[in-house]
Amino acid sequence: MTHRTLIIGATGKTGTELVALLTRANRMPRAAIRNRQQASAHFAKANMPLEQIAFREFDYARPETWDAALQGIHSMYLIAPPKELGPEPARAFLEKAVERGLQHVTMLSGATTGDIEGSLLHEVEGCVQELAPSWTILRPSWFMQNMLHWLGTTIRKEGQFYTPAGDSQTPLIDVRDIAEVALATLDGSYHGRILTLTGPELLTYDDVALKISIAIGTPVRHIALEDDEFKRLMVENYGWTPGAADHTVSLFRLVRQGKEARLAPDVEEVLGRAPRSFSDFAKAHRKAWM
Numbered sequence: 001m002t003h004r005t006l007i008i009g010a011t012g013k014t015g016t017e018l019v020a021l022l023t024r025a026n027r028m029p030r031a032a033i034r035n036r037q038q039a040s041a042h043f044a045k046a047n048m049p050l051e052q053i054a055f056r057e058f059d060y061a062r063p064e065t066w067d068a069a070l071q072g073i074h075s076m077y078l079i080a081p082p083k084e085l086g087p088e089p090a091r092a093f094l095e096k097a098v099e100r101g102l103q104h105v106t107m108l109s110g111a112t113t114g115d116i117e118g119s120l121l122h123e124v125e126g127c128v129q130e131l132a133p134s135w136t137i138l139r140p141s142w143f144m145q146n147m148l149h150w151l152g153t154t155i156r157k158e159g160q161f162y163t164p165a166g167d168s169q170t171p172l173i174d175v176r177d178i179a180e181v182a183l184a185t186l187d188g189s190y191h192g193r194i195l196t197l198t199g200p201e202l203l204t205y206d207d208v209a210l211k212i213s214i215a216i217g218t219p220v221r222h223i224a225l226e227d228d229e230f231k232r233l234m235v236e237n238y239g240w241t242p243g244a245a246d247h248t249v250s251l252f253r254l255v256r257q258g259k260e261a262r263l264a265p266d267v268e269e270v271l272g273r274a275p276r277s278f279s280d281f282a283k284a285h286r287k288a289w290m
């Protein structure tokens with residue numbers, strides 16, 4: 001069988017969901033992964049059929065892995081390289097992909113940072129628009145799934161979580177909706193569109209805490225910290241690197257400035273239904289916090 005869609009970031013939050021959708025549609029996705037053993041364990045844990053996924057080694061930092069990953073590829077789901085590598089590997093990789101016959105790219109960007117000149121995501125968006133014969137850019141708001149991973153990891157033990165978000169509002173989106181939109185765009189139907197993807201409602205992190213509390217039947221508190229306090233706590237108590245803490249604080253600063261506080265109709269336009277709500281997300285994932 002030919003494997004025609006390459007998923008960059010296949011083990012990431014949105015990539016995993018897209019791989020799941022493509023396998024369910026019998027479309028044998030080609031999953032770009034850095035470590036075969038870890039990737040197999042990751043997909044097995046998610047109860048996904050390994051025999052229906054074509055794994056290819058791919059690392060932005062190792063151009064020698066790119067050729068094999070690109071062979072016979074028609075469309076691609078692309079996430080940007082990690083911050084420390086900058087946009088250049090994305091440009092070089094896209095040039096090679098187009099030379100090899102790539103037709104369409106759906107790129108995962110970000111609702112606010114995608115629009116900021118000089119940011120990594122804005123630069124990669126520019127490369128995609130310049131090089132891909134057909135492209136769609138997805139600019140999602142913050143993911144609900146962050147509450148299962150880095151932002152929400154303290155809930156189970158402490159009954160609380162920390163942010164430097166103050167009382168700012170964000171239209172958190174479920175990554176399953178992002179993946180469904182991505183799937184709908186892979187055939188080029190939304191060529192030339194920048195789609196802003198938001199959840200159905202604007203939420204403060206106090207709202208998020210309340211919804212998780214209702215889902216698990218135990219009080220959960222949101223502790224809003226100043227930037228410096230947040231950085232210190234994450235580095236000293238939770239093992240974050242200073243760089244990761246700084247980066248997170250800079251993203252939350254944009255949230256505090258109200259830059260994420262808007263709803264967009266694009267998910268509903270593409271999927272023909274409203275985006276998933278945080279209350280439903282919290283109910284579905286309640287065991288993760290108990």
Ligand SMILES: NC(=O)c1ccc[n+]([C@@H]2O[C@H](COP(=O)([O-])OP(=O)(O)OC[C@H]3O[C@@H](n4cnc5c(N)ncnc54)[C@H](OP(=O)(O)O)[C@@H]3O)[C@@H](O)[C@H]2O)c1
Pocket residue numbers: 008009010011012013014015033034035058059060061079080082108109110111121140141142143146
């Ligand atoms: N999280 C949010 O709320 C949010 C909101 C809007 C936009 N975004 C954007 O979405 C993208 C993904 O964000 P995330 O932090 O949530 O990531 P994520 O889901 O954890 O995914 C990161 C993926 O990148 C892969 N990766 C890491 N280094 C790589 C390399 N050198 N070469 C190839 N693949 C590599 C990882 O693979 P391994 O498994 O091998 O590490 C993983 O599959 C970012 O561009 C971010 O700016 C995120």
